[in-house]
Amino acid sequence: MFKRLKLNTLLLFIPLTSLVFCFNTPKNDDEKMSTIMVSVKNTLSYLHYSPKPINDAFSQEVYNHYFEMVDSSKRYFMQSDMEEFAKHKTKLDDYLNQGDLTFYKLTIDRLYQRVDEINKVTQDILSKPINLEEDETFILEPKIKNNPGSAKEMRDEWRKYIKYNILQEMESLTAKEEIQKEKKDSVQKFKLKDTIKLEILSQDEKRVKATAEVKDLVTDTFRRFKKRNKMDWFTVYMNSYTEVFDPHTNYYSPKNKEDFDTQFKGKVIGIGAIIQEKKGNLYLGALTIGAPAWKSKELTEGDKILKVRSKPNEETVNVVGMLSDEAVRLIRGEKGTKVTLTVEKKDKSVKDVTMIREEVAIEDTFARSIIVNSPKGKKYGLISLPSFNADFEDAKGRNASDDIKNELIKLKAQNVEGVILDLRNNGGGSLTEVGDIMGLFMNAGAYVQVKSGDGKINTLRNKTNTPLWTGPLVIMQNELSASASEILAGAMQDYGRGLTIGSPQSFGKGTVQTFVDLNRFLNTNDDFGSLKLTIQKFYRVSGESTQRKGIESDIKMNDFFTYIEVGERYDDYALAWDKIPAVSYTPVNYFSLKALEAETKGRLETNKNYQLIQESAQWKENLDKEETISLQQDKFNEVMKVRKAQIKKFKVLDKFNNGLKFTLNTDEVLREKTDEAFSKKTENWRKNLQRDLYLQEAVNVVASMK
Structure with a gap:
């Protein structure tokens, strides 16, 4: 799941070579799709950082990737369908060159046909009692199964899938009963007003209720499927081509591009x-x-x-x-x-x-800060930055660097003794914002090298010599910190200006993308969408690429993502890591890493909660690797019983409190009184911060920095 994760990128808006691909205005959807195919192919061949040869080998990679996207569960297409489709396995390169829709129309028409058939089959299955006592096995891992070889096998696959979901739903109903019972016992124990009404269902009642819920789920799944038009599936088809070039090269339909712009601007x-x-x-x-x-x-x-x-x-x-x-x-x-x-x-x-x-x-994309009060009476500033957002179209629009600047001003007014910049889960954004943010913490200097496909290297520099914060700085990252996050963390690390704490390494997205509107090559006012394609690679001032390797944390703390396949290095089509010469830069070395590292190691070795997180993460990793499960009710329930025992063991982590106290900035205190939605979000944020063991250690580290 995570190896296909798409993270915000971006984006250098640079002038592109003038390309002219002349097409007549398409008359219908088929002509429009055909035109898009050829335009995408030409754009990839001319402008991609590392263009691939469009040949039979490429065709086979596209073929495999396409079915990973369309039917990864191997639950829709029959084996006979796959044998028919395989005849086209080495022709997809020709189809792209010619704008030929043969394969696309064959597979999508067949998909709609199978969905109609499966919809009828599932309704028939759900109209009759399902035997939960029959001892059979459901395959969870698609890699170890084949597509159904007959109508009977197809029916059996969907019957088992439905049965699996019914058993899960019954288990969910049981879990809800147990939670309600725990609440009622707690209320009675403390002699509080008891308004909790327990609804205890028999197994038969749970089966009926669970079956109805699953029927609604399946029915709605097929309803939504039929509502998707074929142009939506065409976007999937085009991305099976583009993503074989690299995972961040994608075709965007007009509506997909609108959604991207909305998120990017916030x-x-x-x-x-x-x-x-x-x-x-x-x-x-x-x-x-x-x-x-x-x-x-x-x-x-x-x-x-x-x-x-x-x-x-x-x-x-x-x-x-x-x-x-x-x-x-x-x-x-x-x-x-x-x-x-x-x-x-x-x-x-x-x-x-x-x-x-x-x-x-969309405030969840903007930076915000809070004052962290440690048990020792010290005050530190925490700035959360979810995205390197920027609005290139509106001079008055919000951007990440201005937001962080404003938060730093607030924190300085509160006399904080250190700053923690939280880049966890930050998938990136505008590269230019990195330089502006760097300038808030240190003097002018290079912060990234950018290499084009022709080998030309451009060094980007922060030119500001009036940093706003010169005190201790800790940067938090995890495996989902990517792109611009990695450039900022890497620059702070190379200069020794800030210490990076978190996962062993970040995501590893070291490529630059830009959008090319396909309309620029067409004589039409219609919108044919855009191609986001990789045109450059990032390199640290030290010369090392962030591609695949990401940023290695100065102080490493394993988390849940450490034990699963998260990151560019797990993607089959990701560009390779390499290295170029370093630029001239002078480290400032604000701290002694070895001493801080030793202190953290000592604390973590005796931290029972941290050790329990590791055990929990490893347990979940093993769960993800399970390939089959029994669908016999008693055996299924026994598996769930064992899992619940493990979950109960780890439940203590939900009650963990790091002992830190949090104080809002003055403007947010006032806003809480009038903005109900903001108040609720802030309350949840505080609760999550109090349960954050990684933040606790970041505070320990920033407190020890001189």
């Missing part, structure tokens, strides 16, 4: 409401405080959305049965324009609510 123009999909209906989820939906005072969480009028002069669109992402696109629009939602309230009344679209910030 803002969206809309009404500020989450749209949730339940059993074919759309509902309003949480409303963002201060956004149009919240300000209307007419909408509440749980309202069913019936219709959307995207513009005053347009027809109202019925959204019942629509996929949530389609409805979201109707609701989004230009800032200052009107949108009308027709909703059914919980009392079944129906009303129209008209709102003016506004810019709604």
Whole structure:
């Protein structure tokens, strides 16, 4: 799962070589897809950092990758289908060169055919009692099984899959009962008001309830599948080609590109409401405080959305049965324009609510800080940076470096004695932000080398000599810290300006991407999407690439990701690691690593909670490696019983408290009083910080830095 993980990249917006691929305006979807294929192929061949030869060997890699994406579980296509498809295994290179849709249409038409057949089969299976006493085995690992060889094998595969889900759902119902019972026992023990009503179901009742739940799940899965149009599957098909070049080269349809831009900028123009999909209906989820939906005072969480009028002069669109992402696109629009939602309230009344679209910030992508109070009475600043966000289109838009600067100013006003910059799970973003952030912590200097496909090397430098924070600095990272995160951590490490603590190594994404609009090669106003392709590689000032190897932490602490395949090095198509000459740079060496390393090692060796985390992670790793499971109810329950015993052993970690106290900055204290959503998010953030053993050690380290 994690080896295919896509992380935010980016992105140097550099001028590209002028390419001219002349096409006539396509007349229909088939011509449009064909045109996209040829345009993607030409763009890859001319502009990719390390273009591959488009030949039979490439074709076979694309073929294998395509089926990993379309039917990784080997649950949809028959063995006879795969034998038929295999005749095209060495022809996919020709199809790409010619814009030939033969293979794509064959496989996707067959996929829709199989889905129709399987939908009928599963409904028939679910219409009859399923024998939970029959002793049979379900294969969890697709690599050790084949596609079904007959209609009977296909039915058996889906019957077992359904049975497995029913047993899991029954186990979930039992777990909920146990949790409720524990709560009731606790209430009675402390003689509190008991309002908890226990609902204890018999095994038969659980089976009936679980079967109904699984039926809804399966039915909705196929409903959603049929709602996907063939252009959505075409995006998957194109990415089977592009990702064989490297995992970060991808084709983006217009709507996929819109989603990427929204996440990258950290803002969206809309009404500020989450749209949730339940059993074919759309509902309003949480409303963002201060956004149009919240300000209307007419909408509440749980309202069913019936219709959307995207513009005053347009027809109202019925959204019942629509996929949530389609409805979201109707609701989004230009800032200052009107949108009308027709909703059914919980009392079944129906009303129209008209709102003016506004810019709604996605605050979870922005930096924020908090003051950490250690048990010894010292104060430190923690800055969480989820993304190196930047808005290249709006000069007044938010970006990561300005946000961190503002947080540092707040922390300095509180006289903190050290700063911890948390880059865990930060998949990257704008490379230019790295230099600006570096300038907040140290004087001018090179921070990254960027090498193009033609061998040309460009060194990027921070030119600021007025750092805002010159005190102790610790950078936290994990296996999901990637791209720009690795450039910043690597630069701070090479200069000795900051100490990196966390997983043995970061993700290892050392490549640079840019977007190329395919429309630039076409005489049309239609949007043909974009190609995000790798054009350069990152190198540290020391000359080492961050590709595959990532950044090795100064102080290593294993976490849950350490024991599973996370990172670029696990991807079959990732570019190789290499090295170039170092640039001239002068380390500042703010601290003695050996002494700090020895102190941490001593603490971790006697830290029972840290040792328990390692045991838990290794146990979960072994679970992931299990290839089969019994579907006989008693045997299945016995497996679950053993697992629950292990989970109970590790449950003590949920109650771990690192002893740190957290104080909000003054502006956020005031905001908590008026912004309910912000207050809830902050409360959850604090709770998570108090359970964070890795933060506890980061505080220990920053406290020891001179």
